[in-house]
Amino acid sequence: MLNSILKISNYTALQLIDSYQRHLSPIKGFKCAAGQLYGDTTCSAAIKTIVKTQGIVQGLPAIQSQLTRCQTAARHFAANPGQHQAGVFCCVLPIPL
Numbered sequence: 677m678l679n680s681i682l683k684i685s686n687y688t689a690l691q692l693i694d695s696y697q698r699h700l701s702p703i704k705g706f707k708c709a710a711g712q713l714y715g716d717t718t719c720s721a722a723i724k725t726i727v728k729t730q731g732i733v734q735g736l737p738a739i740q741s742q743l744t745r746c747q748t749a750a751r752h753f754a755a756n757p758g759q760h761q762a763g764v765f766c767c768v769l770p771i772p773l
């Protein structure tokens with residue numbers, strides 16, 4: 677029973693991330709602060725990979741780490757306003773819709 681609940685939770689999380697990436701993210705026009713600063717993947721792509729490989733429950737520490745990374749990157753941009761940051765947004769801070 678628990679295994680079924682975890683599978684449904686993982687599937688639901690992946691569907692929500694897919695929907696966000698396909699529909700909401702392009703409309704927002706923002707890029708993840710971590711992706712911009714570190715030149716790697718966005719938070720949604722990183723979290724999607726975590727859920728696929730570890731599951732949402734076991735992956736919670738890695739998800740939290742990714743969101744902390746994004747928040748750190750957003751703080752970096754806030755402290756360095758001259759640095760290129762057009763369209764950068766932290767997914768941990770309030771999300772404009």
